């Protein structure tokens with residue numbers, strides 16, 4: 001039985017005091033569950049405080065990116081060693097916004113996934129198609145290529161521990177959600193792709209999230225699908241009340 005993972009991605013939002021207020025509320029109220037895990041992926045400056053405030057609670061803290069090298073002359077970058085040392089558990093890799101605005105490629109995503117495992121961080125690898133690709137019926141091919149490249153060279157055990165987030169780019173921040181059936185069809189394809197590079201047993205263990213305009217009003221429907229094991233949520237994860245509703249949905 002796969003555990004669900006409900007992860008908030010705050011993107012570039014909040015001040016430190018807002019982040020602290022959120023986490024105090026969320027950590028106090030987050031339900032204990034064997035079925036689901038709750039993660040908050042926050043901007044780098046907030047991570048030490050958020051990790052400290054969530055110790056012994058149900059919430060885990062993730063970063064939104066990292067470099068693949070341990071250290072060195074990479075001005076402005078943050079390494080996996082630094083994240084691990086802070087007590088961060090998850091890291092979002094290859095988000096479409098990083099691919100679009102910051103030159104992230106399938107190759108750098110693959111290097112970062114390897115680096116995450118070297119430092120015992122759980123990668124949340126984002127894949128997804130543009131509207132043009134969807135309209136040209138290229139969704140499955142595109143996502144398949146992204147998944148194959150991201151997972152290249154990993155052991156079966158590492159693949160089994162990777163979280164894959166299917167985020168159609170046209171559904172991010174637009175209020176347009178993929179229908180739960182369409183989202184499930186792609187998530188199921190991703191599971192088959194993982195099965196082809198590893199085994200059915202490994203594919204059955206991989207957590208596959210959907211992301212793109214997920215809200216308290218549509219998460220139940222999405223989670224009811226066979227191959228959707230959680231959500232990666234932007235806008236609706238920024239306020240504690242809404243985030244807690246999403247986390248609660250994961251436990252049902």
Ligand SMILES: O=C(CO)COP(=O)(O)O
Nearest residue numbers: 009172173212213234235
């Ligand atoms: O990009 C996303 C999460 O990583 C999705 O963002 P929204 O939930 O705001 O559409």
